[in-house]
Amino acid sequence: MAAGGAAGGAGDRYPAGEPDGSGDRDRPGGRDDTARPARRPAAPRETVLRTLSDMSEGFLTVDEAWRISFANREAVRLLGAEPVRPGRSLWQVAAIAAPGLEGQCRRATAEGRPIGFDLTRPLDGRLYFLRLVPVPEGGLGISFVDVTDHRPREDGQPLGVPARERAARMAELTTALAEAVTSKDVVRAVAEHVLPPVAADGLVVETLEGGRIRVVDSVGYAREFLRRIDGIPLTEHTAVADVLRNRTPLFVGSAAEFEKLYPRLKHLSDNSPSRAWAFLPLIVSGRATGSCVISFSEPRTFSEDDRTLLTALSSLVAQALERARLFDVEHTRAQGLQRGLLPRTLPSLPAVTAAARYLPAGRGDEVGGDWYDVIPLSADRVAMVIGDVMGHGITEAATMGRLRTAVRTLADLDMDPDELLTHLSEIVGDLGYDYYATCLYAVFDPVTRICSYALAGHLPPLLVHPDGTVHTPDVDINPPLGAADPPFDVHELRLPEEALLVFCTDGLVESPDRDADQGLTLLRQTLGTAVTRSGYFDPPGTTGPGAGTARLEELCDLVVSTLLPDHAATNDDAALLIAHTRCTPTDDVASCSLPEDPRAAGQAREYVRSQLDVWGLDDLVMSTELLVSELIGNVVRHAGGPIRLRLMRSRSLICEVYDGSLTTPRIRRVGQTDEGGRGLHLVAALSRRWGTRYLADGKCIWTEQDLPHAERELPHEDSHDGPDGV
CATH class of the missing domain: 3.60.40.10 (PPM-type phosphatase domain)
Known part of the structure; x- marks a missing residue:
């Protein structure tokens, strides 16, 4: 049966002409001034098909054997392309194969008059209004529209999410997104305020960075799956890449539809718990910044309200995510600065x-x-x-x-x-x-x-x-x-x-x-x-x-x-x-008091030789004697007070000279003809490091020398982890 025939039998919605194709939309009775039938050219077949294809309602026709002969775009979207392929039996369309459908179709054909009734779709429980219009040549024209949000249940409440509830959800999401600080806060807000009202159970939010699509956060997906989709180039033929390039949402109602659109990505749908998806581009200032993928564990038909709501929500999410990303960047930099300090x-x-x-x-x-x-x-x-x-x-x-x-x-x-x-x-x-x-x-x-x-x-x-x-x-x-x-x-x-x-x-x-x-x-x-x-x-x-x-x-x-x-x-x-x-073991510390006269240097050298022999540090005797001679000589000449020598054996050999003066020893520039002033130059040359610290009753000049053969093994010489212990 031709689609035009279906149009001709569409009753009051699609007015039929005369059997010969004539009709009058200008004068009552279809007659001209001479009382002869007014002849008008029949509408071209292409115009009729275009009109039917662009209808906002789903529309299909079946012949006398209940085989589908035509389906418009909305029917394909709601029922799937494969189920409504011409030649398929109407009873094989699972999306509308509800109890009572066959009986109503046969009744309309037998009675030869249009019949309208409600039908609950088995896949998702949504309510559709079907109108069956018999065609004179045989068969039916079938139109259907989703009325879930407009029909009351037995308890008097709307079947779907009411418009006022969706508006409330929108307001809640707006508030939550306004309070979101980080990107993860944005994802959390979407999961809490978007997924429940549309009966979704999966969410992936992604951003576009350097030509690649990066996962920000998700709900309902395994880490291994996220790893596989993270970093996919924008140039790849994927659903997310397509919506980012086209800046247009994509609604996929089943795994079969996804695999038909993206056959090379069948492995992703096979490994995903989802069976329907809404791929929403996130657009900010006219540029695509990322995507929000909302998924469903069962096949789903997206109504116009669903599409409108999700598209509107994606705009809110895009703005919030852009703000959060800017905060994340600054916060990461700040934390990097802090940890670096x-x-x-x-x-x-x-x-x-x-x-x-x-x-x-x-x-x-x-x-x-x-x-x-x-x-x-x-x-x-x-x-x-x-x-x-x-x-x-x-x-x-x-x-x-x-x-x-x-x-x-x-x-x-x-x-x-x-x-x-x-x-x-x-x-x-x-x-x-x-x-x-x-x-x-x-x-x-x-x-x-x-x-x-x-x-x-x-x-x-x-x-x-x-x-x-x-x-x-x-x-x-x-x-x-x-x-x-x-x-x-x-x-x-x-x-x-x-x-x-x-x-x-x-x-x-x-x-x-x-x-x-x-x-x-x-x-x-x-x-x-x-x-x-x-x-x-x-x-x-x-x-x-x-x-x-x-x-x-x-x-x-x-x-x-x-x-x-x-x-x-x-x-x-x-x-x-x-x-x-x-604490330092007592046998690793040795000290002696020295007189405040030139004899102090000689006594200090003798004490050094004796103590280093006990410690087995004979290789350091000569250098240590030179150090104590210079330090004590400076004290005798330029300082005063009680003089004391202390030696410590640690990871280095520490030599300390105490006196009662607060004068600061300084290395000065020495001329070639100067007779003195080279003592501290010698101290600096023989020591790994040296310095002065001040006490309540004087000062201490100290030097450190490396041990020649690591005579004393001390544990834990390696440094270890700092701020995070990692």
Whole structure:
């Protein structure tokens, strides 16, 4: 049966002409002024077919044997191209093969009159209105339209998502996207506010970067599948690439339809849990920036409302994702700056092995200013520092970097903790009234086993003994840097032969559900239990930490996971520094007092020869004799006060000369005819490094020489991981 015949029998919707093809749309009765039938040329077949093809309703015709003879574009879209191929039986169209359809079709043909009725589509439960129009030559014209959103259920509610509910969903999505900060926030908002109302269960959001399509985040897809689609070039013939190039949405109602459109990608649909897809381009300022793919686990027909809604939503998503991507870029740069300002590794020193963790805020939009450092000083002493610049942002991170650099510079001058914090407070004060920072600076001396520290608005250190006892010093805390007036109080802790010193910022112990005191109590319990149960420390008398760096790293992980189990929900960054301290064995230190006259140099050389012989360092005798002769000669000539010589055997040979003067030794330019002034040049040439530190009653000039054959093996000479422990 021809399509034109179907049109001729379409009743009131498609007016028929006379049997011979004539008809009159101008005059009643179809007669002209002479009362003869008015003849008009029949409409061309192509015009009729074009009209039927462009109908907004689905339309198809069947012959007397119920074989499909014509289907317009909407019918193909709703029912699928293969099921409505000419020659196929109407009863084989699964999309409308609902109970009662055959009976209604036979009834319309038998009665010779149009019949209209509702039909529930088996695939997705949507409701369609079908109109069956018998054709005189035999067969039927069938039109159908989706009325799901316009027919009430038995309970009086619309079958589909009502327009008002969709509008509410749109408003909710708009609000959620406005609050979204990161790209993952955008994906989360889409998953929450878009997928449920359209009964979707899968989502992939992608961006276009450098000519390749990159996955941002997803819902309902396995990692392996995402890996396979990540990075596909825009030039490939894929659904996402096509919608990005054409900037037009693509709705695919079944896997068969997808495979017909993209036969080379059959392996992707086979490995995907989805059976229908909406491929939506994300357009910003006229350019395609990415795509949003919404998928369904069952085949689906997309109604006009579905298409309109999803297309409108994709516009909102595009704008939000573009904002989020800009934030992600800036946030990544800021975090990179912050991590670049923290130590990449921490040194493992004879007296201290340390491990640290830095955790940025989980919810914060900006980076923070928490920081820490471990700094080797002279005579195997170690400086440990931790601080927190108040506030969040690039400026605070940069300020943190400036303070860390300042601390290292001041620490190299061997300043006492109170003096160092005084200078640091002046630096913060110069930044302006809006800048404040907390800081804890500590110096551990492994010979005296004294840890001296000063606080500026910061939590004091915790001391963990080998038996698991955790001691919290009860000290007054000075105001923060930038708000405090010097002097800063100096406190001392006498440490056992081995111990743990634990430093942290308030972000580790404070959280929305607990205050700092509760957090410190939990921290003490965690440390004490961990040390007791793990047997962290070696039996007395052993050298170095028995568990080594690995156990220290494990302890950091335990503390962080216990105090911040839900780090993603935190609003502040946090820093943790744990230092395993060890005292210097007494047989590795030797000292003597010397007279304040020229005899001192000779006695010093004799003492050096004797002690280095005991230590088996005969190769260093000559150079060490020259060093002590020059240093003590300078003291006798230019300084004064009690003179003392101290030798230390460590990873290097340390030679120290103490006197009661505060004069500073300086290397000066020496002329060819000058008789003196070359002593410190000789000291610099013979030493790996040398320097001066000032004491309450004088100063100490020190030198370090490398051991010739690594006579003393000390554990853990390799540095280890810093901020993240990775």
